[in-house]
Amino acid sequence: MDEILQMRNIHKAFVGVKVLKGVDLTIGRGEVHALLGENGAGKSTLMNILTGVYSMDEGQVIFDGEDISNCSIRESEDKGIAFVHQELSLFNDLKVYENIFFNKELTTKGGSLKKNEMIAKCREVFEKLGVDIDPSVTVEHLTASEKQTLEIAKAIFFEAKLLILDEPTTALSNAEIDHLFQIIENLKAEGKSFIFISHKMPEIFRIADRYTVLRNGEFIKAGNIAETNAQEVTSTMVGATFSNAEIYRTRELGEPILEMRALDGKDFHDVSLSVRRGEVLALTGLQGAGCSELMQCVFGELPSFSGTIAVEGEELTKNTIHLAMKRKIAYLPTNRRERSAMPDLSILENMYISEHTLSGKKPIINRASEIAKYDAQKENLSIKAEHYSDLILSLSGGNQQKVFFARWLNTDAEILLLDNPTQGIDVGAKAEIYKLILKLAESGKTIVINSQEIPEIQRVADRCVVFYSGRIVKTLPHDQITEHTVMMYATNAAEDSEE
Amino acid sequence: MSTTTLKKKNSFSIGQYSYILICLVLFAAYWIINGRMSLKLFTNIFMYHSAIIGVLGLGMGMIIITGDIDLSVGAILSCIASFACVIFNLLVLANVPSGLVITITVLFCIVGGTLLGFVNGAMIGKLKLPAFIVTLATQLIYRSVSKYACNIIDNSVTGGTGSGNVYKLLNGPARDGMYAFGNRDLFGALPYIGLLFLVIAVILIYISTSTKYGKRLYAIGSNAKAAHMAGVNVEWNRTSVFTITGLLCGIGAIMWLGQQSGVDPSTAGVSNEMYAIAAVVLGGIAMSGGKGRMLGIVFGTFSYTLIDKIINAMNVSSLVNDSIKGAILLVAIVIQVLGPQLRKKHGE
Numbered sequence: 001m002d003e004i005l006q007m008r009n010i011h012k013a014f015v016g017v018k019v020l021k022g023v024d025l026t027i028g029r030g031e032v033h034a035l036l037g038e039n040g041a042g043k044s045t046l047m048n049i050l051t052g053v054y055s056m057d058e059g060q061v062i063f064d065g066e067d068i069s070n071c072s073i074r075e076s077e078d079k080g081i082a083f084v085h086q087e088l089s090l091f092n093d094l095k096v097y098e099n100i101f102f103n104k105e106l107t108t109k110g111g112s113l114k115k116n117e118m119i120a121k122c123r124e125v126f127e128k129l130g131v132d133i134d135p136s137v138t139v140e141h142l143t144a145s146e147k148q149t150l151e152i153a154k155a156i157f158f159e160a161k162l163l164i165l166d167e168p169t170t171a172l173s174n175a176e177i178d179h180l181f182q183i184i185e186n187l188k189a190e191g192k193s194f195i196f197i198s199h200k201m202p203e204i205f206r207i208a209d210r211y212t213v214l215r216n217g218e219f220i221k222a223g224n225i226a227e228t229n230a231q232e233v234t235s236t237m238v239g240a241t242f243s244n245a246e247i248y249r250t251r252e253l254g255e256p257i258l259e260m261r262a263l264d265g266k267d268f269h270d271v272s273l274s275v276r277r278g279e280v281l282a283l284t285g286l287q288g289a290g291c292s293e294l295m296q297c298v299f300g301e302l303p304s305f306s307g308t309i310a311v312e313g314e315e316l317t318k319n320t321i322h323l324a325m326k327r328k329i330a331y332l333p334t335n336r337r338e339r340s341a342m343p344d345l346s347i348l349e350n351m352y353i354s355e356h357t358l359s360g361k362k363p364i365i366n367r368a369s370e371i372a373k374y375d376a377q378k379e380n381l382s383i384k385a386e387h388y389s390d391l392i393l394s395l396s397g398g399n400q401q402k403v404f405f406a407r408w409l410n411t412d413a414e415i416l417l418l419d420n421p422t423q424g425i426d427v428g429a430k431a432e433i434y435k436l437i438l439k440l441a442e443s444g445k446t447i448v449i450n451s452q453e454i455p456e457i458q459r460v461a462d463r464c465v466v467f468y469s470g471r472i473v474k475t476l477p478h479d480q481i482t483e484h485t486v487m488m489y490a491t492n493a494a495e496d497s498e499e
Numbered sequence: 500m501s502t503t504t505l506k507k508k509n510s511f512s513i514g515q516y517s518y519i520l521i522c523l524v525l526f527a528a529y530w531i532i533n534g535r536m537s538l539k540l541f542t543n544i545f546m547y548h549s550a551i552i553g554v555l556g557l558g559m560g561m562i563i564i565t566g567d568i569d570l571s572v573g574a575i576l577s578c579i580a581s582f583a584c585v586i587f588n589l590l591v592l593a594n595v596p597s598g599l600v601i602t603i604t605v606l607f608c609i610v611g612g613t614l615l616g617f618v619n620g621a622m623i624g625k626l627k628l629p630a631f632i633v634t635l636a637t638q639l640i641y642r643s644v645s646k647y648a649c650n651i652i653d654n655s656v657t658g659g660t661g662s663g664n665v666y667k668l669l670n671g672p673a674r675d676g677m678y679a680f681g682n683r684d685l686f687g688a689l690p691y692i693g694l695l696f697l698v699i700a701v702i703l704i705y706i707s708t709s710t711k712y713g714k715r716l717y718a719i720g721s722n723a724k725a726a727h728m729a730g731v732n733v734e735w736n737r738t739s740v741f742t743i744t745g746l747l748c749g750i751g752a753i754m755w756l757g758q759q760s761g762v763d764p765s766t767a768g769v770s771n772e773m774y775a776i777a778a779v780v781l782g783g784i785a786m787s788g789g790k791g792r793m794l795g796i797v798f799g800t801f802s803y804t805l806i807d808k809i810i811n812a813m814n815v816s817s818l819v820n821d822s823i824k825g826a827i828l829l830v831a832i833v834i835q836v837l838g839p840q841l842r843k844k845h846g847e
Binding site: 301321322325331333338339340341342343344345349352353354356357358359360362363364365367407411 | 709710711712714715717718720721722724725726727728729730731732789790
């Protein structure tokens with residue numbers, strides 16, 4: 001095999017914690033190589049070593065026949081390695097061609113920019129890639145997929161030989177994914193190589209030639225995609241802990257605890273819903289269907305225009321978070337990093353903060369009793385954390401999310417609104433969150449979960465309410481929740497909608 | 500990915516207490532340059548000269564912990580001290596008993612400072628205007644008002660003489676009382692204003708480490724959106740820190756009047772917001788908010804005073820004074836910002 005990249009026996013530790021323990025990665029010229037592993041398996045660290053962001057403790061990197069171990073970011077770019085990040089690194093306020101030529105502008109001797117030449121060169125490359133983007137338009141006007149292709153075009157422009165694509169399809173529709181894959185195929189034919197990082201199995205089996213699996217910083221397996229299947233790859237990734245067993249059980253539900261009547265807001269209309277004590281109710285719909293906004297309205301974060309919300313038969317008189325919390329409503333926001341985590345605070349502080357806003361009459365913190373409460377929650381939710389005084393970000397995504405569950409359970413909330421609770425959490429931790437949700441429901445908590453992942457809903461929900469552009473179109477009982485049915489109503493393709 | 504920041508928050512490391520180290524080094528440097536040290540000199544530095552900047556710095560520190568800034572602290576101090584002076588003189592002229600004069604003046608400073616701080620806070624917390632601009636604007640307003648008032652109020656009331664645009668406490672037992680507070684020592688060694696500063700410091704350190712309110716301030720500075728979603732009333736808490744800082748400025752004004760027996764509205768407290776920020780930075784509090792200890796500000800203030808004293812002891816031109824302070828501040832912020840980055844790069 002003609003290898004473009006060989007990473008051998010890579011070791012890396014942070015603060016004494018070994019993150020990579022002798023990882024090997026070999027990429028052939030002109031292949032799409034899937035790099036697989038759960039969050040925290042070491043993929044990002046490995047890529048950051050390859051692109052010069054981190055230095056490694058031990059090991060060797062050979063790229064295109066040259067030893068580039070511990071190179072700088074600039075050197076790795078110059079050698080032809082391009083990292084297309086998950087969070088795109090484009091300047092929204094600059095034009096397309098300005099982004100492509102950023103820091104590498106074509107100038108006259110006097111230093112003024114050769115705009116027309118740059119625009120013409122952009123057109124050339126776009127045509128070659130089969131991309132239809134106007135080089136002189138401002139980037140903020142581009143769609144997510146156009147931005148994605150622009151990032152790739154940028155790499156191609158400067159003769160990248162190896163492109164690292166980190167979850168490139170997250171924000172793309174199916175048609176856009178097809179287009180992206182077409183571009184990848186074309187570039188592959190030209191001899192470009194790709195490292196493809198993704199959690200989506202169907203895509204991996206569609207586009208990748210070979211794969212490497214990492215687990216807990218160790219090299220587990222490499223091979224040809226054609227010789228394996230999704231089930232096998234998944235179990236290699238998660239190791240022995242993975243279990244797909246059905247965990248849902250029918251439960252006895254209590255009286256209605258949360259009732260919305262004719263609730264109207266900016267992104268949802270005429271919503272009437274009644275949730276019973278101990279129930280797990282799923283809200284679902286396409287992006288922008290209004291489920292998340294509805295939850296935020298119940299929590300007092302977004303205003304309602306008309307209609308009522310009642311908890312245990314008693315109406316909420318004001319639309320504030322504080323009142324919602326007093327009435328035992330909790331809201332676990334989507335986008336954990338931005339809307340839940342306080343990165344400078346410890347695990348303990350991150351946990352007790354919400355309860356403190358309810359017990360303001362006792363202004364002094366009783367450390368011993370807070371620690372006792374934390375220990376109880378840690379046990380209850382099986383949070384894997386070393387010490388309560390560690391920073392919250394020292395935990396994995398799944399364990400961070402459990403701390404935020406603990407934050408709300410600590411307020412004695414009865415109604416838990418979970419907005420996309422498994423976002424950015426790996427397979428194994430997701431399964432634990434599902435178990436946790438059902439355990440809480442069994443103990444009498446009422447749970448409303450917003451999710452677009454239908455398998456997730458199938459595993460936990462008693463009922464599923466499907467939204468289409470802010471309105472309820474269908475309510476499905478547990479045994480009728482299937483990917484097919486939900487999608488039919490979510491896209492408003494069904495005839496018998498409740499409207 | 501997240502395993503890269505496996506750092507204990509509360510585990511002991513020398514880096515966390517570097518503000519004490521800086522302070523000790525500066526103290527040693529001062530001792531060497533000055534050639535002698537006495538108890539009087541010691542309390543003079545750490546209590547008498549640190550008190551006003553320290554009190555302003557403690558307020559500034561709380562604001563910086565929430566991720567904001569207050570550029571108006573010096574102007575509030577000057578403005579409140581000016582009008583307190585007028586009230587003091589009016590009461591003296593009306594032959595009010597001196598005990599009552601002092602009580603009313605002190606109350607005025609506290610209430611007035613709180614009010615001016617609340618004006619800042621309401622605009623920043625409730626109306627969500629940027630703190631930098633709001634406090635820059637109020638700085639200009641507060642200072643200009645006290646200067647203008649000095650000009651139009653009769654000299655018999657301002658206590659100034661000739662065409663001098665200053666406020667002076669009128670002579671008498673009330674002024675002597677104020678002077679004693681500002682310049683005398685408890686047990687002949689501990690300046691009263693320094694003691695007041697340390698008492699306030701102890702209270703605020705306790706609030707920041709052991710109360711729910713204190714932790715909320717850190718939460719807001721760390722991630723205001725997340726704090727809001729966790730139920731924290733961000734608007735009110737922001738308003739409150741600016742109000743508390745206003746109160747501390749009022750106390751600073753009392754100290755100022757005690758020390759100086761008067762106030763020149765065009766020079767009093769000028770650049771004090773910058774000195775307070777310097778004390779906060781030297782105290783190891785991150786300008787980005789959410790990080791740092793109030794205890795650090797006490798040592799930061801000491802360090803700041805020591806730098807001042809060292810410059811004086813070296814007999815350099817007083818005009819170079821601020822360049823040296825500026826340079827030291829740059830070094831402090833470089834250590835604060837680049838230190839962790841270097842450690843991260845080398846995977847310490």
